[in-house]
Amino acid sequence: MFRLTCVLGAVLCVALFPLLLINAGFYVDTYGVAADTGAAFMGRRASPMFLGLAVLLWMVRDLDPGPARDAVCASMVVIWAGIAITGLYELMIGTAGPLIAGAAVVELGFAVAFWRSRNQPSRIS
Secondary structure, X not given: OHHHHHHHHHHHHHHHHHHHHHHHHHHHHHOOOOOOHHXXXXXXXXXXXXXXXXXXXXXXXXXXXXXXXXXXXXXXXXXXXHHHHHHHHHHHOOOOOOHHHXXXXXXXXXXXXXXHHOOOOOOOO
């Protein structure tokens, strides 16, 4: 489960990188938030972080259970749950539109998957 979660997370992060870098305004508009220059600026600034997460997830996908894998999983739980919670908060206060709820479900799914896969044995031959 850890390997699959890492690969899927890396794919999602690789997809977000160019979207945020090239057209952050479109991404922000998707969630019903006005894409002003500040939002576009922050999206472009955040894009390398997603590429970095993709590289990290890809490179650790075959980690055996242990302290390093626990650290990666804990970090990913904080990242994905944090993104989901902030999205749901913005929905509740009326800043973001209903599409953010779908994104939050995916993000919470990643948080749960990383939480569940931290101590599972690897199935690598």
